[in-house]
Amino acid sequence: MGIVVQKYGGSSVADAEAVKRVARRIVEAKKAGNDVVVAVSAMGDTTDDLLEKAQAVSPLPPARELDMLLTAGERISMALVAMAISDLGYSARSFTGSQAGVITDSVHGKAKIIDVTPGRITTALEEGHIVIVAGFQGVSQDTKEITTLGRGGTDTTAVALAAALQADVCEIYTDVDGVFTADPRIVPTARKLDRVTYEEMLEMAANGAKILHLRCVEYARRFNIPIHVRSSFSKLDGTIVSGSIDDPAPEEGTMEQAIIAGVAHDRSEAKITVTGVPDKIGEAARIFVALAEAQINLDMIVQNVSEAATNRTDISFTLPHTDGQTAMKTLAALKDEIGFESLLYDDRVGKVSLIGAGMRSHPGVTAKFFSAIAEAGVNLGMISTSEIRISVVVADVDVDAAVIATHTAFDLDADDVEAVVYGGTGR
Ligand code: ASP
Ligand code: MG
Numbered sequence: 001m002g003i004v005v006q007k008y009g010g011s012s013v014a015d016a017e018a019v020k021r022v023a024r025r026i027v028e029a030k031k032a033g034n035d036v037v038v039a040v041s042a043m044g045d046t047t048d049d050l051l052e053k054a055q056a057v058s059p060l061p062p063a064r065e066l067d068m069l070l071t072a073g074e075r076i077s078m079a080l081v082a083m084a085i086s087d088l089g090y091s092a093r094s095f096t097g098s099q100a101g102v103i104t105d106s107v108h109g110k111a112k113i114i115d116v117t118p119g120r121i122t123t124a125l126e127e128g129h130i131v132i133v134a135g136f137q138g139v140s141q142d143t144k145e146i147t148t149l150g151r152g153g154t155d156t157t158a159v160a161l162a163a164a165l166q167a168d169v170c171e172i173y174t175d176v177d178g179v180f181t182a183d184p185r186i187v188p189t190a191r192k193l194d195r196v197t198y199e200e201m202l203e204m205a206a207n208g209a210k211i212l213h214l215r216c217v218e219y220a221r222r223f224n225i226p227i228h229v230r231s232s233f234s235k236l237d238g239t240i241v242s243g244s245i246d247d248p249a250p251e252e253g254t255m256e257q258a259i260i261a262g263v264a265h266d267r268s269e270a271k272i273t274v275t276g277v278p279d280k281i282g283e284a285a286r287i288f289v290a291l292a293e294a295q296i297n298l299d300m301i302v303q304n305v306s307e308a309a310t311n312r313t314d315i316s317f318t319l320p321h322t323d324g325q326t327a328m329k330t331l332a333a334l335k336d337e338i339g340f341e342s343l344l345y346d347d348r349v350g351k352v353s354l355i356g357a358g359m360r361s362h363p364g365v366t367a368k369f370f371s372a373i374a375e376a377g378v379n380l381g382m383i384s385t386s387e388i389r390i391s392v393v394v395a396d397v398d399v400d401a402a403v404i405a406t407h408t409a410f411d412l413d414a415d416d417v418e419a420v421v422y423g424g425t426g427r
Contacts, residue, residue, distance in 0.1 A: 002168040003125070004034040007041075007135065007158035011175040011422075012232040013077045014044035022232060023084035025173075026130060030090060035125045037165060039135040039158040040081055042073025047151070063108035067137075067148045071097070074134035074154070082132045092130040095120060097146075100131075101164075102138035102157060104147045111138060111147035113156065113219070116164035133161060155216035163223035170225050172212065173232035175422045178239035179204070179211055181262040181412040184421055186400050189413040192239060193261065199245045200261040200355055203389045207353040208266025217241065233422035245357035245388060259358030259365070260410045265403050266351040267396055269299060270321035271381070274331060275314045276341025279306035284315060286338055287331065294330045296323045299351075300384040300393065312341070316382065318393060321347045349381065350399035353391040354406060366390055372409035376401045 006029065008022050029036045042050075050069050054061045061069075078094035085092035101117035124131050135154025140147050149156055155172055162170035179201065180190040196204075198221035205214040211229060220227050220241065230238025277283050284303065291298065299318040306313035319327055324345060331343055352373075359365040369390055373380060378401055381393035394402050407413060 002034055003037065003162075003165050004029050004169060004171065005037045005039070005158055005162040005165065005167045006171045006173060007039045007154055008081075008173045008232055009154065009175070010041040010044050010046065012173050013040055013081065016080075019043075019077070019080050020084050020087075022173075023081055023088055025232060026081070026085060026092075027088050027090050030130055037121060037125070037131045037133065037161055037167070038081065039133045039154050039161060040074060040077045041135050041154040042070075043077050043080075046073040046076070064145055067108045067146055070148050071134065071137040071146055074136055078132045078134040082130075085130055085132075090130060091128065092132055093124045094132040094134070095124075096134050097137035097157065098139035100133040100161070102133075102160065103141050104138035104149070106140035106143045106145065106147065108145070108147055110150040111140065112215075113138060113149065113160045114141060116160050118161065118164045121161070121165065133157065149215070150213075152210070152213040153215070155213035156219055159216045159219045159223075159225055159227065162225045163219065167225070169228055170220065171228045171230060172216075173230060174211065175231065175233060176211070177231045177234060177236050177420060178229050179209070179241070179262070181260075182403055182407045183209070183265065186265070186403050187263075187407050187413075189416075190262075190407065191412060191414040194237075195240045195242070196261050197243050197245050197247075197357060198241060199388060200357055201241045203353070203355045203386065204262060204264045207264040207351065207355070207389065207391060208268070209262070209264045212241070231420075231422060234420075245360075258356065259362050260354060260356035260412065262355055262412070263403050263406045263410075264353045264355060265399050266353075267399060268320055268322075269318045269349060269351055269393075270324045270345065270347035271316055271318050271349050271393065272324070272327055272331070273314055273316040273344040273346075274340050274342075275344065276310070276312040277315055278339050279311045279313050283338055286334065287315065290330050290334055291319075291327060294323075294326055296327050296330075300382045300391070302382050318349070318351070318382065348396045349393050350396040351391055351393050352399060352402045352406065353389055354410070355389045357388050359390070360387060368409055369406060372405040373402050376405035378402045378405075 082092040082094040103115040104111035135157040178192045182190040226242040301317040304314045378398040
């Protein structure tokens with residue numbers, strides 16, 4: 001008998017009907033002879049609603065209390081799912097993250113899982129129960145406080161449980177049929193991928209694909225847990241995330257690795273330009289040390305050639321727009337020390353990324369990508385690349401056009417419209 005770990009996102013447990021539907025699905029897995037462990041997210045938009053409530057009483061709520069509040073969302077759904085299962089004649093036990101042994105560091109709001117001690121889960125399984133775990137939360141090893149793992153963290157809870165329990169598979173149930181070659185809300189002809197490697201999925205998640213939490217993919221890769229991303233609204237097979245781009249080539253006669261896995265986009269970044277930075281050794285370092293000390297994660301960085309007349313240059317970078325104000329304040333405080341001219345802030349930008357392991361061995365991918373964007377009448381801002389990704393920054397109003405043009409240029413369109421978005425949120 002194998003252990004199956006399943007995760008249900010907020011849109012899959014949005015209301016009573018949805019909870020009952022999920023309960024039936026969980027019971028099916030149990031009836032098929034598996035030990036079943038389930039990680040659940042908060043119902044629908046509960047987490048956003050709780051955040052709003054916090055804002056209403058305090059503009060800057062203490063991080064500890066915010067975690068106390070937010071973890072309540074998952075506690076509601078775990079108990080309701082357990083009740084619905086018991087109504088079907090099966091017995092379920094719900095556990096908070098802390099009870100389930102999800103041990104984290106002590107960083108409120110974005111804690112990292114450092115260990116999982118699933119003693120209570122294995123005991124409950126041995127006693128024949130279905131186990132339901134509140135996602136997105138744990139308990140700090142040092143401070144013993146309740147923590148949350150960051151938005152979308154239930155994916156990571158599920159994979160961490162799968163690793164600790166040595167589960168056969170981690171099934172992530174969501175409101176689309178799997179991982180698509182682009183966001184079906186923008187490209188209705190996007191195709192479902194049957195399989196994608198960890199590295200490609202990491203690049204997609206890191207560059208805006210919301211289907212899986214980035215840390216969950218990192219975790220799955222580290223522990224070699226296959227993830228099956230599939231819809232809780234249909235019975236179709238979804239996408240298997242497994243294997244590495246460095247695995248030996250498939251045997252002869254099997255399909256060649258696709259050149260492109262997909263096109264991701266991200267509207268959550270902003271761009272800051274520091275103009276007139278004196279072109280002296282150490283100036284860029286000063287800027288980026290200050291940003292690092294403010295705990296700001298940067299994405300793309302571009303430094304222009306300095307103008308001969310002034311010996312000054314512009315430095316631009318992108319960052320999450322939620323960090324925009326902190327970054328601007330941090331840099332403004334350095335204006336005299338560094339002697340730059342001005343700071344420009346632009347959050348009307350978006351990033352479009354082309355991802356695929358095959359681009360390592362196929363020349364011309366960049367040329368085709370940039371040509372497609374140009375033909376769509378879209379201007380490129382910044383550019384960055386990794387071994388298996390090319391990203392460009394464009395104006396936010398141009399993101400859709402750039403995604404559609406790129407998707408078509410690389411022949412990714414399906415013949416029919418096949419992407420169905422069952423829920424509302426894409427999670
Ligand atoms: N409920 C949390 C969120 O909305 C965690 C999750 O959904 O995975 O971010
Ligand atoms: Mg959610």
